[in-house]
Amino acid sequence: AQSVTQLDSQVPVFEEAPVELRCNYSSSVSVYLFWYVQYPNQGLQLLLKYLSGSTLVKSINGFEAEFNKSQTSFHLRKPSVHISDTAEYFCAVSRGGSNYKLTFGKGTLLTVNP
């Protein structure tokens, strides 16, 4: 079985400050890792993913995450946040196989204050 732990349920930051949203996972097999963002009353949007290759993956809007196998982590970072980054962020893990079921963390609410 696999599980995902998002250590912070809420992260308040000021605009233009750096932020890190933490995600740890447990799995007995190789996994794929994802970060999804959910704005209020909307579905989930894929932010970035790690499948293989370079352990540092980046999104088009300045977020990045690094896969650390030894620490079983996939923390999300952004060097300077904007008000518009306020949203719920979900870390998810899946493993290979016919269904690629996603297991989600409980989410982290990022609130960017002016």
Place this chain on the structure above:
Amino acid sequence: GAVVSQHPSWVICKSGTSVKIECRSLDFQATTMFWYRQFPKQSLMLMATSNEGSKATYEQGVEKDKFLINHASLTLSTLTVTSAHPEDSSFYICSARARGRQETQYFGPGTRLLVL
């Protein structure tokens, strides 16, 4: 690319009625679609997995006779909540997996159901 739509976006119904929610992949063929349920301020819970042309696979604890899933084509899956009750009120989200990109799920915008 990889756009998934849901209809309706929200629905209010009376207790005892049935509600159908559609999930469509607009620009790709979805070999597999997933249905999730999300309670306020909580994470997503997988309800069932459906593959085109075959019966859905339900997660433990999900009543298959209450939540009917049909995946009749490569671009459409439907979830019917039968004899809805207030405790079925929730945010229902579907996702789809594309042929050739099977490791990634693309999510719809969700459907908010309120049962009175």
